[in-house]
Amino acid sequence: MKKLIFIVAALILLAVAGVTAWQVYVPIHEDNVSVNAYEDLRQFVQVPAPEPTIQPDTSSSLELTTSPSSEPEPAPSPAPQVDFESLRAVNPETVSWLTIDGTNIDYPVAQHSDNDYYLHHLFTGEWNSSGCLFMDCNNQAEFSDSHTIIYGHHMDNGTMFQNLMGYKNKSFYDEHPTAHLFTPDGTYTVEFFTGYVTSVDGDAWKLDFATDAEFEDWIVNAKAKSLFESPVTPIIADRIVTLSTCSYEFYNARFVLLGKLTLEVSS
Structure with a gap:
């Protein structure tokens, strides 16, 4: 009888150890799968090589009439180019690609018919708790609304929208x-x-927003709550995008980062 009890106890301990090991393995595995999946997608974001700078010919014996301080300013770095055709071949629900320079935030954004699907699915459609950055299902995919929301998880491994936590400090915003x-x-x-x-x-x-005045009040109130000071003050004609993720100051807390959209003009 004692031998039977020992065997049963041993089996229970083995089962508990197996479950514990599985609970540790699954999040690590999902993190690795997520990181690799999004790294593979970055092949569709190309940064063109900068054009070579043409140096002035100084071999002439003639004196230069310009002062040394009048050298031409360096050309701006070429903007990245996103291959949306290839991204939509992977996921037809692609709406944009979001990048915050100097952070880990460099991801595609998708939009589903609800706000639940991408909480648990990668951009590629694979089930994964890391999810995907996604636009609110009630927004227009073209960012034509006065206010558009993009959601993303706050992942402990520093991926997705975890880096938004830095904006709780003004130095990070600067x-x-x-x-x-x-x-x-x-x-x-x-x-x-x-x-x-x-x-x-x-x-x-x-x-x-029922009226322009209501939208303006919403902007003013949002700016008044900020944890950092910004010189940017949107007007009612601007379009606003909110980046939203979990925060942990209290139950169901969220951190939101709001910005105004300005269309970049191609050179």
Whole structure:
């Protein structure tokens, strides 16, 4: 009898150890799969090589009439180019690509018919708790609304929208005041003007505004809640994008980072 009890106890311990090992393995495995999947997608974002700088010919014996300080300014770095045709071959629900220079945020954005699917699916459609950055299902995919929301998980491994936590400090905002939003119709600079912690019951996710005055009040109130100071002050004609992720100050807390969209003009 004692031998039987020992065997049963041993089997129970083995089962518990197996379950524990599985619970440790699954998140690590999912993290690795997610990181590799999004790294593979970055092949569709190409940064063109800068054009070579032409140096002036100084071999002539004639004296130069220009002063040494009048050298031409260096040309701006070429903007990345996103292959949306290839991205949509992977996922027809592609709407944009979001990049915040100097952070880990460099991902495609998709939009499903609900706001649940991409909480648990990668951009490629594979089930994964890392999910995918996704636009609110009630927004227009062309970013034509006055207010558009993009959601993303706060992952412990520093991926997805975890880096948004840095905007709780002004020094981080000063180093990363803008983002780039690439769409099939053009590229936008996102000029951040406020970031704050709020409840899921707050008005950060309001999409419909009855009047211009209501929209203006919403912008003013959002800016007043900011954890950093920004010189950017949107007007009612601007389009606003909100980046939203989980925060942990209290139950169901969220951190939202708002910016105004400015269309970049191609040179």
